[in-house]
Amino acid sequence: MAELKTKLNDASVEDFLNKVEDDQKRKDCFEIVEMMKQVTKKEPKMWGTAIIGFGSYHYKYESGREGDMPIIAFSPRKQNLTLYVGLGDNSENPLLEKLGKFTTGKGCLYIKRLADVDRKALQKLIEGSFKKAHQSG
Numbered sequence: 001m002a003e004l005k006t007k008l009n010d011a012s013v014e015d016f017l018n019k020v021e022d023d024q025k026r027k028d029c030f031e032i033v034e035m036m037k038q039v040t041k042k043e044p045k046m047w048g049t050a051i052i053g054f055g056s057y058h059y060k061y062e063s064g065r066e067g068d069m070p071i072i073a074f075s076p077r078k079q080n081l082t083l084y085v086g087l088g089d090n091s092e093n094p095l096l097e098k099l100g101k102f103t104t105g106k107g108c109l110y111i112k113r114l115a116d117v118d119r120k121a122l123q124k125l126i127e128g129s130f131k132k133a134h135q136s137g
Contacts, residue, residue, distance in 0.1 A: 005048050006047050006048040006051060006069065007047065007048060007068075008045055008046075008047055008053070008056065008068065008070075009045075009046050009047070009048070010046075011046040011049075012046070013033065013044045013045065013046055013052050016046060016050070016052070017029045017030060017033070017052075017076070020076050024113055024115075025076055025081070025113065026076075028076075028081060028113055028114040029052075029074075029076050029081070031114060032074050032081065032083070032114070033052065035119075035122070035123055035126060036054045036072060036074070036126060037054070038123075039054075039072075039123065039126050039127050039130050040054040040055055040071070040072065040130055042054045042055045045070070047069075047070050047073060050075050050076075050077075051070070051073050051074070051075045051084070052073060052074055052075065053069075053070020053071070053072070053073035053084075054070055054071060054072050054073065054130075055070060055071035055072070055130075055133075056068050056069065056070055056071065057069060057071055057133065070084070071130060071133045072084060072085050072086070072126060072129055072130050072133070079110075080103075080110040080111055080112050081110070081111050081112070081113070081114075082108050082109075082110055083108065083109040083110075083111070083126075084107065084108055085107070085108075085109055085125060085126055085129040086107050086129045086132065086133060093125065093128070095121045095124050095125050095128070096121075096125070098118050098121040099117050099118055099121045099122060099125070100116050100117040100118050100121075101116035101117065102116070102117060109125070
Protein backbone atom coordinates (compact mmCIF):
# COMPACT_ATOMS: atom_id res chain seq x y z
CA MET A 1 0.00 0.00 0.00
CA ALA A 2 1.39 3.42 -0.95
CA GLU A 3 2.28 5.70 1.92
CA LEU A 4 0.12 8.79 2.37
CA LYS A 5 1.97 11.99 1.38
CA THR A 6 -0.40 14.39 3.11
CA LYS A 7 0.84 14.04 6.67
CA LEU A 8 0.85 16.52 9.50
CA ASN A 9 4.31 18.01 9.98
CA ASP A 10 6.14 20.79 11.80
CA ALA A 11 6.87 23.00 8.78
CA SER A 12 6.08 26.68 9.25
CA VAL A 13 2.78 27.83 7.75
CA GLU A 14 4.00 31.43 7.71
CA ASP A 15 7.24 30.53 5.91
CA PHE A 16 5.28 28.49 3.36
CA LEU A 17 2.83 31.31 2.67
CA ASN A 18 5.56 33.93 2.46
CA LYS A 19 6.96 31.94 -0.50
CA VAL A 20 3.74 32.40 -2.50
CA GLU A 21 5.00 34.57 -5.35
CA ASP A 22 1.83 36.42 -6.29
CA ASP A 23 1.29 39.29 -3.80
CA GLN A 24 -2.52 39.18 -3.93
CA LYS A 25 -2.65 35.39 -3.63
CA ARG A 26 -0.31 35.59 -0.60
CA LYS A 27 -2.55 38.23 1.06
CA ASP A 28 -5.63 36.11 0.30
CA CYS A 29 -3.94 33.08 1.88
CA PHE A 30 -3.22 34.93 5.10
CA GLU A 31 -6.84 36.12 5.17
CA ILE A 32 -8.11 32.55 4.67
CA VAL A 33 -5.86 31.40 7.53
CA GLU A 34 -7.44 34.00 9.81
CA MET A 35 -10.94 33.07 8.65
CA MET A 36 -10.36 29.36 9.28
CA LYS A 37 -8.68 30.03 12.64
CA GLN A 38 -11.69 32.08 13.71
CA VAL A 39 -14.12 29.33 12.69
CA THR A 40 -12.17 26.36 14.06
CA LYS A 41 -10.46 27.95 17.07
CA LYS A 42 -7.43 25.90 15.97
CA GLU A 43 -3.96 26.87 14.82
CA PRO A 44 -3.00 26.19 11.20
CA LYS A 45 -0.67 23.26 10.57
CA MET A 46 1.14 22.10 7.46
CA TRP A 47 -0.03 18.82 5.96
CA GLY A 48 2.42 17.53 3.38
CA THR A 49 4.30 20.21 1.49
CA ALA A 50 1.47 22.47 0.35
CA ILE A 51 -1.72 22.06 2.41
CA ILE A 52 -2.64 24.15 5.43
CA GLY A 53 -5.05 22.30 7.69
CA PHE A 54 -7.11 23.00 10.77
CA GLY A 55 -7.93 20.25 13.23
CA SER A 56 -7.73 16.59 12.29
CA TYR A 57 -9.73 13.41 12.20
CA HIS A 58 -8.84 9.75 11.89
CA TYR A 59 -10.43 7.66 9.16
CA LYS A 60 -10.48 3.94 8.51
CA TYR A 61 -11.86 2.33 5.36
CA GLU A 62 -13.34 -1.15 5.14
CA SER A 63 -10.24 -2.11 3.14
CA GLY A 64 -8.19 -1.53 6.28
CA ARG A 65 -6.52 1.61 4.98
CA GLU A 66 -6.48 4.34 7.61
CA GLY A 67 -4.90 7.68 8.35
CA ASP A 68 -5.38 11.21 9.56
CA MET A 69 -6.54 14.25 7.61
CA PRO A 70 -7.34 17.87 8.43
CA ILE A 71 -11.00 18.69 9.13
CA ILE A 72 -10.79 21.68 6.78
CA ALA A 73 -7.83 22.91 4.79
CA PHE A 74 -6.68 24.96 1.83
CA SER A 75 -3.78 25.20 -0.55
CA PRO A 76 -2.50 28.01 -2.78
CA ARG A 77 -2.25 26.14 -6.07
CA LYS A 78 -0.88 27.69 -9.25
CA GLN A 79 -4.29 28.06 -10.93
CA ASN A 80 -6.40 28.91 -7.87
CA LEU A 81 -6.92 28.74 -4.14
CA THR A 82 -8.18 25.27 -3.32
CA LEU A 83 -10.32 25.01 -0.20
CA TYR A 84 -10.89 21.51 1.15
CA VAL A 85 -14.19 22.13 2.87
CA GLY A 86 -15.97 18.85 2.26
CA LEU A 87 -18.61 20.11 -0.15
CA GLY A 88 -19.57 16.57 -1.15
CA ASP A 89 -23.38 16.43 -1.16
CA ASN A 90 -23.37 20.12 -0.25
CA SER A 91 -23.47 21.22 -3.91
CA GLU A 92 -27.08 22.35 -3.47
CA ASN A 93 -26.05 24.63 -0.59
CA PRO A 94 -27.83 28.01 -0.99
CA LEU A 95 -24.65 29.74 0.18
CA LEU A 96 -23.00 28.71 -3.09
CA GLU A 97 -25.52 30.88 -4.93
CA LYS A 98 -24.31 33.90 -2.92
CA LEU A 99 -20.62 33.05 -3.13
CA GLY A 100 -19.63 34.58 -6.47
CA LYS A 101 -17.07 33.21 -8.94
CA PHE A 102 -15.87 29.69 -8.12
CA THR A 103 -15.76 26.13 -9.34
CA THR A 104 -16.07 22.89 -7.39
CA GLY A 105 -14.72 19.39 -7.58
CA LYS A 106 -14.62 16.34 -5.31
CA GLY A 107 -15.27 18.14 -2.02
CA CYS A 108 -13.16 21.15 -3.00
CA LEU A 109 -13.95 24.76 -3.68
CA TYR A 110 -11.72 26.54 -6.21
CA ILE A 111 -11.47 30.32 -6.26
CA LYS A 112 -9.05 32.57 -8.15
CA ARG A 113 -8.98 35.33 -5.52
CA LEU A 114 -10.99 36.41 -2.50
CA ALA A 115 -12.13 39.53 -4.38
CA ASP A 116 -14.21 37.19 -6.58
CA VAL A 117 -16.30 35.86 -3.70
CA ASP A 118 -18.55 37.10 -0.92
CA ARG A 119 -16.41 36.70 2.20
CA LYS A 120 -19.42 36.32 4.52
CA ALA A 121 -20.83 33.50 2.39
CA LEU A 122 -17.38 31.88 2.28
CA GLN A 123 -17.04 32.07 6.06
CA LYS A 124 -20.51 30.55 6.51
CA LEU A 125 -19.58 27.71 4.13
CA ILE A 126 -16.41 27.07 6.16
CA GLU A 127 -18.42 27.16 9.41
CA GLY A 128 -21.00 24.73 8.04
CA SER A 129 -18.33 22.36 6.79
CA PHE A 130 -16.48 22.39 10.10
CA LYS A 131 -19.67 21.83 12.13
CA LYS A 132 -20.80 19.01 9.85
CA ALA A 133 -17.40 17.31 10.18
CA HIS A 134 -17.63 17.54 13.97
CA GLN A 135 -21.12 16.01 13.99
CA SER A 136 -20.10 13.07 11.82
CA GLY A 137 -16.71 12.56 13.44
